[in-house]
Amino acid sequence: MEENNYCSYVRWVPGSDVVVAQNQNSLCVWYNIDTPEQATMLPIKGDIVDLERGNGKTEVIVTEGVNTMSYTLDEGLIEFGTAIDDGDYYRAVEFLETLEMSEEAEAMWGTLSRLALEAKQLRIAERCFAALGNVAKVQFLHETNKIADQAAQEFGGDGTDFYQVRARLAMLEKNYKLAEMIFLEQNAVEEAMEMYQQLHKWEECIAVAEAKNHPALEKLRQDYYEWLLQTQQEERAAEVQESQGDLQAAVGLYLKAGLPAKAARLVMGREELLTNTSLVNRIASALIQGELFEQAGELFEKIRNPQRALECYCKDNSFLKAVELARSVFPTEVVKLEEAWGDHLVQQKQLDAAINHYIEARCAVKAIEAAIGARQWKKAIYILDSQDRKVAARYYPKIAQHYAALQDYQVKPSPSLAALGPAACLVDSWVLSPADSGGAVRQGRLYQGCC
Structure with a gap:
């Protein structure tokens, strides 16, 4: 039950686990x-002042102005x-059978089923699950009760301590490992295996058969494999074949499952x-059809077909592998691949990474x-240092504008900029570039490339 700042009254009904509370203008009964999320709500106009229980009924006393009202609770609940x-x-x-099915009654049947x-x-x-409409559990418990009755006749007691009953109750709770342990303690290997087969837990069934060296082990494996194929679980079937050493069959199944990379x-x-x-x-062919070009390239490398491998790497933009392969087999292709790598990185907006490849x-x-x-900028200047004056004249203005915006006027000219001669102007005031009469350069020490 959540804490509520509007709760002005709360009390247990004496001798029960029922709770009564007031939340503003509502009487709440759990x-x-x-x-706790399922509460009975009744509107009231006053305040709860007392709770009385006696003579087979329980009443909540509420003052509404000068009047006193009583609200009778459901004694059956x-x-x-x-x-x-x-x-x-x-x-x-008996109490629940007198009630019509409601959310509250359903919750109570559920509580009683768990406790029972x-x-x-x-x-x-079994009666509780019947009320809840859970047919599967009703049938399961009905069969369990028959087993318990027979055990009681043969061994005494109520039969619930019989190993089959204990195992079935563990199964009902989905604790299959516990059920397996109970069966194996009684050396009931077939029963443990049958349990797993009914649940389609073939791997657990096979594990039990292996542990007990059961003569039906090979048949179980074959049945499992056929069941996987029938249920179109080719990937799992391939894994089974791979584990058993039938690699060609595994490859075929991986391809059938549309998993050429695993093949x-x-x-x-x-x-x-x-x-x-x-x-x-x-x-x-399956890899290429599925556009898994990198894996196809690796396969071609393995079978010593470097040309096809290189083609696949390039299609996948796997330039690292393409360049590594080219260095050892096609050295003349390295330069072209490095340029393509740089172009790809630029398309991916990874300009910084593209620089070294260019x-x-x-x-x-x-x-x-x-x-x-x-x-x-420093990398740009470093690269420009080795270029001729035509290239330098195209890019130094952009670099100069950047340092001007930072008011960094101490950047020294590089050799290629100095080689521009009159085209490089040292300015100490606002000037206009002859190359672009609309461009101005901020006052300061700044080299402006002007063609």
Whole structure:
């Protein structure tokens, strides 16, 4: 029950687990404290002043101005809580059977079913699940009760301590490992295996068979494999075949499942599979069709087809692998690949990363533009130092404007800028560039390239 700042009254009904409270103009009653979100709400006009219980009824006393009103609570619901506290679950059932099904009644049936299972009162639990409309659990408990009755006749007691009953109750709670342990303690291996087969937990079933060296182990494996194929679980079937060493079958299933990358991984790790040209070509075609070009390139490298590998790496923009391959096999392609790598990085707005690739590709202009775009001014100046005056004259004005905006007038001319001669003007006042009469340069020591 959540804390509420408007709660002016709260009290337990004596001898029960029912709570009564007032929230502004509402009388709130929790007949089942285990479900605090489900409260019975009654409108009232005054304040609760007392709670009286006696003579088989419970009343909430409310003052409404000069008048006093009483609100009678549902005694059957209160008695349910009392019966639960007393552990008298049969009486609780009797109370619930007098009620029409509602959210509150449903919650109470649920509470009683849980408590009945904990107390191993399985017939009451079966009745509760019937009220809740859970047919599967009703059938399961009905069969469990039959087993318990038969065990009681043979061994005495109420039969709930019989291993099959205990295992089935563990299954009802989805604690299958506990059920397995109970079966195996009684050496009931087939029963443990049957449980897992009914649940389609084949791997657990096979694990039990392996642990007990069961003669049906191989048949179980085959049945599992066929079930996987019937249920179109080709990937899992491939993993089973791979674990059992049938690698070609595994590869075929991976391809059937639309997982050529897994097929390629398996083939690349086995030299005997790499020599199977037909199989490798099938995988390569599937990879390319699925646009998994990098994996296709790796496969082509493995079968010593560097040309196809390089083509695939380039299609996938996997330039690192493409350049590494080219350095060892196609050294004349390295420069072109470095330029393409730089172009790709520029498209991805990674201008800073593109600079060095353009330098490797000897694309000075692209390197300068990438450096300026990335605001790597010192790198731009460094690259410009090795360029002729035509190139320098195009880019130094932009760099100069940047340092002027920072009021950094101490930047010294580079050799290439000094080589411009009259075209480089040292200004101490506002000047206009002859190349662009609309451009002004801030006062200060600044080199302005003017063609």
